[in-house]
Amino acid sequence: MRADAQRNRERILTCALDLFAARGPGVSMEDIARAAGLGIGTLYRHFPDRRALVEEIAADALRGLGAEIRRLSAQELPRWDVLTQVAAYCTGQPLALIKSVGDDGLAPPERAPLQDEVDGLLRGLAEQAQREGTVRRDISPADVVEILSTAVCRPGARPDDPVTRVMLDGLRATADA
Amino acid sequence: MRADAQRNRERILTCALDLFAARGPGVSMEDIARAAGLGIGTLYRHFPDRRALVEEIAADALRGLGAEIRRLSAQELPRWDVLTQVAAYCTGQPLALIKSVGDDGLAPPERAPLQDEVDGLLRGLAEQAQREGTVRRDISPADVVEILSTAVCRPGARPDDPVTRVMLDGLRATADA
DNA sequence: TCCAACCTGAATCGGATCTTCCGGTTCCGC
DNA sequence: GCGGAACCGGAAGATCCGATTCAGGTTGGA
Numbered sequence: 001m002r003a004d005a006q007r008n009r010e011r012i013l014t015c016a017l018d019l020f021a022a023r024g025p026g027v028s029m030e031d032i033a034r035a036a037g038l039g040i041g042t043l044y045r046h047f048p049d050r051r052a053l054v055e056e057i058a059a060d061a062l063r064g065l066g067a068e069i070r071r072l073s074a075q076e077l078p079r080w081d082v083l084t085q086v087a088a089y090c091t092g093q094p095l096a097l098i099k100s101v102g103d104d105g106l107a108p109p110e111r112a113p114l115q116d117e118v119d120g121l122l123r124g125l126a127e128q129a130q131r132e133g134t135v136r137r138d139i140s141p142a143d144v145v146e147i148l149s150t151a152v153c154r155p156g157a158r159p160d161d162p163v164t165r166v167m168l169d170g171l172r173a174t175a176d177a
Numbered sequence: 178m179r180a181d182a183q184r185n186r187e188r189i190l191t192c193a194l195d196l197f198a199a200r201g202p203g204v205s206m207e208d209i210a211r212a213a214g215l216g217i218g219t220l221y222r223h224f225p226d227r228r229a230l231v232e233e234i235a236a237d238a239l240r241g242l243g244a245e246i247r248r249l250s251a252q253e254l255p256r257w258d259v260l261t262q263v264a265a266y267c268t269g270q271p272l273a274l275i276k277s278v279g280d281d282g283l284a285p286p287e288r289a290p291l292q293d294e295v296d297g298l299l300r301g302l303a304e305q306a307q308r309e310g311t312v313r314r315d316i317s318p319a320d321v322v323e324i325l326s327t328a329v330c331r332p333g334a335r336p337d338d339p340v341t342r343v344m345l346d347g348l349r350a351t352a353d354a
Numbered sequence: 355t356c357c358a359a360c361c362t363g364a365a366t367c368g369g370a371t372c373t374t375c376c377g378g379t380t381c382c383g384c
Numbered sequence: 385g386c387g388g389a390a391c392c393g394g395a396a397g398a399t400c401c402g403a404t405t406c407a408g409g410t411t412g413g414a
Binding site: 002003004005028029030040041044048049050 | 369370371372373374375380381382
Binding site: 143 | 346
C-alpha cells in the first residue's frame with residue numbers, strides 16, 4: 001500500500017471517530033469523507049461500506065483496550081488499582097460510542113471474539129480483586145464488569161467525576177459484606 | 178372524538194411503547210401501525226408525524242413519574258426509602274427508552290417543562306436525603322439524581338438486581354464521609 | 355337512514371447509502 | 385527526473401427504506 005493511501009486510511013478512521021463522538025452514530029458517509037478532506041469515492045475505496053468502517057473503528061478500540069488491560073495487569077499493583085486504572089483509561093476512549101453504534105442493528109460478527117476476549121480479561125481481574133478482598137463478594141465478576149462498564153460508558157464520563165466515584169465506591173468491599 | 182378513534186389512539190400508544198421497548202428507537206411507523214392492527218394512515222391521523230408520537234409517549238411517562246414521586250414523597254418515610262421506591266418504580270418504566278429516543282436528534286421542545294419539573298422533584302428529594310444523613314454529602318443533589326437515573330435507565334434494570342444494588346450502595350452515607 | 359368522522363394502503367416523497375467511472379494527481383522504483 | 389501503477393475526486397445514478405399523503409371505502413351513532 002502506498003504511503004499516501006495508508007495516511008488517508010488512518011485519517012478516515014480518526015475523523016470518523018471524532019464525528020461519531022461529536023454527533024452520534026447517524027453521521028453520513030459523505031460528512032466523514034469531507035471531514036477527512038477526501039472524496040466519497042476514496043472513502044469507499046478503503047471501506048466497502050459503512051459497516052466495514054464502523055467495525056474497523058470498533059476493533060481498533062477493543063484491541064487498544066485489550067492491550068491496556070494486559071499492560072496494567074502485568075504491574076505489581078493491587079487488582080483494585082488495576083481496575084480503577086482500566087476504568088480511567090476507558091473514560092478517555094470511545095467505548096460508549098461503540099456500544100451505541102452496535103445497537104444500531106449492526107450485528108457484531110467479527111467483533112464478537114475481540115469483545116469476548118476483553119470481557120474475559122475484565123472478569124478475571126474482577127475475580128482476583130474479589131479474592132484480594134477489595135471488591136465486594138456478594139456479586140458476580142460479570143456484575144462487577146457491567147457496573148464498571150456502566151460507569152465508564154456514560155456520555156461525558158471522566159475518571160474522577162462524582163458519578164464515576166460513587167459507582168466505584170459501591171463496588172468496594174465493606175466490613176459487613 | 179368517536180369511541181373507536183379514542184380506542185385506536187390508545188392502542189397505538191400502547192403498541193408503540195411495547196415495540197420501542199422491545200426493539201429500540203428505530204422501529205418504523207409501519208411496524209407500529211401493524212402491531213396496533215391499524216393502517217398506516219390511521220396512525221398518521223392521530224399523530225401528525227413520528228415526533229408527535231414519541232413526544233406523547235414521553236409526556237405520558239413523565240407525567241406518571243411525576244405523580245408517583247409526589248405520591249411517595251407525601252408518605253411518612255425516610256427520604257432514602259422514598260428514593261429507592263422511586264428508583265424501583267422507574268425500573269418498571271420506559272424512561273430509558275425516552276432518554277435514548279430523545280438522543281435521536283429529536284429536541285425536546287414541549288417535553289422540557291415536564292422534564293425540568295421531574296428533575297426538580299428528584300433533586301429536592303436527594304437534598305433532603307442528604308440532610309437526613311442517609312445519602313453521602315460529598316456530591317451534589319444533581320449528581321445523586323444522575324446516578325439514580327443511570328442505575329435505573331439501563332436496559333434490563335430491575336429494582337433488586339446486583340447492579341442497581343451496588344449503585345445505590347455507593348450513594349449511602351458512610352462513617353468517613 | 356345518513357353522513358361526518360374514520361380507516362385503509364398503494365403511491366409518492368425524501369434522503370441516505372452504495373456503485374460506477376474516468377480524467378487528473380501523486381508516489382516511488384529505476 | 386521519468387514513467388506508469390496506484391490513488392484520488394466527485395458527479396451521476398441505482399437502490400433502498402421509512403415517512404407522509406390522499407382518494408376512496410367503511411362505520412359509529414344521532
